[in-house]
Amino acid sequence: MRLFTLSLCCILLSALAVAQSRKVTEKYNARAEAARAEVWGWDIAAFNNPDLSKIDTKQSAVVLAKHIDVKLLSTKDVNTSLIKFYVKRDFYYGTTVREMVKINDKVALEEYSQISFNKFRTLNGFRAKATTIIGVRIIKPDGTIKEIQVDDELVTEEDADKKKKSKLAIPDLQVGDIIDYFVLVEEMKATGESIDKQMFVLGDDKPIKRYSVHTEISDKFAIRYTTANGAPDFAILKRPGETTFDLVVSDLPALPTQLWMSPYRQIPNIRMNINYGGYSYGFGLLVPPGGYSRNIKDGDVINSSEILAKEAYRYAGSRGPVEYVDAVRDMIKIYQRDNEKLNKDSIPYYVYYAMRYMVFYRVLPQSRINVGLARNMHESNNMLFISLLAFTLRELDIKSDVVLATNRYGPESGELLDATDFEFILKTRTAKPVYMSSAGVFSHCNNFSTDYEGQDAHVTDVVGGAQRKNDPPFASKVKIPYSKPEENIRQEQYAISLDNKMEQLLVDRTTTVKGALRTAAQRDLLLFEDYYESERKALGVRESFMEAFADSRKNKSLADEYTNAFAEARKEQQEAFDSDVKDQFETAPKAPVAFKVRNMALRHDQPDFIYDTKFSLEGFLKKAGSSYILDVGRLIGGQLTIKPEQRERKVDIYEPFARTYEYNIDISVPAGYKVEGVDKLSRKVDNDCGSFMVTGELTGDKLHLTVRKVYKHAFEKADSWKSMLQMIDAAADFTGQKVLFKKA
Structure with missing residues (x-):
């Protein structure tokens, strides 16, 4: 009888959950439909009558219009139909970003062919949730408008963190079409909850014909904002219970935002902080509720x-x-x-x-x-x-x-x-x-x-x-001084031989990573078990946590759990070293990589991260009759390749830091073979910005190759770009270099 009762309860609870889920979905769909009707109905000429004149077809895509709408209003001032989907709180907070983009080539087509988003994003706070609503329309060259039925095209999948994410495929989008889409994120906020910092960036990697911003902020909040890099100021209007901030700019050029830029310092932008109540900078300086302050003095920021x-x-x-x-x-x-x-x-x-x-x-x-x-x-x-x-x-x-x-x-x-x-x-x-x-x-x-x-x-x-x-x-x-290129260096020492079948490269490698390049390599490869024990001993901590757990009746089982976790972590480390080789040579090792960490570089007095690896690679040798061609240039890994649209540059160059990449490669020449093409390996490009130098020589049965690539500074002026291209192009060109092992 008890089993029957429990089963019945489970069935009822399951049915209740399904009904509740259906109810939430119905409410979401109703809210999404209303939001789409509102956004598509915006009275903005740039969307209703897009300017298709002077479209730069050399650009992968052109943004015809972009509009950002931010609302932070008391719930009593918001349409009831808008908020009935949510648990009622004090304030409605919604941000809509809408873009209309002309697709000029297949690269842009692939970029815009699908959109991923989370319908519901849990935030900090009791029952606090943000909801994402999306709308997409395709405008064909003949003017036909096709709205995508979002629910029909949605696929739910898990991301890397095992969280559910919705992915929207955009069917029938083609080169020459215009995609008009928006993303709305909205939530209800309680009094005193933090509000996201706003940043309006007036530029992107695509040209933007018209960019606009509209915000409506309740007078319960104080605003401070700053305009940077020549950004125009807002048009500000005080209305009963709120303040609006508006901005319109046109004809923003494409910028190389994906290649060595500092957007905060190079692109016109406006940053805005919103705080419930007033803002204090210390020493009595205050922005009252409903007030705003622009372009704060550095001294006031230093004081705070x-x-x-x-x-x-x-x-x-x-x-x-x-x-x-x-x-x-x-x-x-x-x-x-x-x-x-x-x-x-x-x-x-x-x-x-x-x-x-x-x-x-x-x-x-x-x-x-x-x-x-x-x-x-x-x-x-x-x-x-x-x-x-x-x-x-x-x-x-x-x-x-x-x-x-x-x-x-x-x-x-x-x-x-x-x-x-x-x-x-x-x-x-x-x-x-x-x-x-x-x-x-x-x-x-x-x-x-x-x-x-x-x-x-x-x-x-x-x-x-x-x-x-x-x-x-x-x-x-x-x-704060700049570091030098010789302080941030990755050195690779290779000893390479060929297997008996002349199919694989057998590689013994020693890698030394210094300075600013060090941390990324440590994060990829080191295990907690190893660096914990090293630091524990260095600091003179007498007992490890494993020893403490093993000696404790209460926590003894934890020692076993950690032992199992360490074993799993070792497997993960093996995969990491395999990936390290794959990332470097752009091909997976033939078998698991043998590895040994010589120095973990945990302290300033032992700063170099050093490790050995041993592995085999296929795909570098090609048979040509009785001879073999070795892709020797590929041994330095993939190199930066500059896209055609990036070859002209008008903005200064913010590199991460000055740095050096060095390869010392010894290749054993197989018995009975001689090497041809060594004389074509050497090259030298050296200018004020950087250098790429290669020397190759044959000594006995060893082909010795030294490759050194140097970025000399962390910052270069835009007029140095041609000099940088000389070095970058030389390195990219070298990856295609080959030598021939010919029967003696």
């Missing part, structure tokens, strides 16, 4: 950043965070008890790596088991991280100041909006300053991120306090 730094420092000493401080101090005591005493110059370094251990490496019984490569991507709250460092160092009688640095890929001085425009870096107040920030699991002490190179940074003493008699002189500014 200093207040934020001071508050974070105080928080670091409060209950909870201070446990990290106490733990690091205890680690120092144990280390000095078991080893030699740390001198004062060494303390900042120990504190940095101990805090990194606490934040990224430490494992507690309640920690989620995460020992695979995904753990390598973890990042911390940098403000809290440096505040914990500052508090710990202060307890050890070492004062610190905070450096406020702008990002090369963010807004520059004179166009700042809020404290998030700065990176907060700690600088010890010592004779030889030590700089600290948290880039992640593998960050080094006294190492600047290349994103901040070349920037004039502001230094504040709000954390360190007043200067003491023996403190070094205080400087309110610091110039």
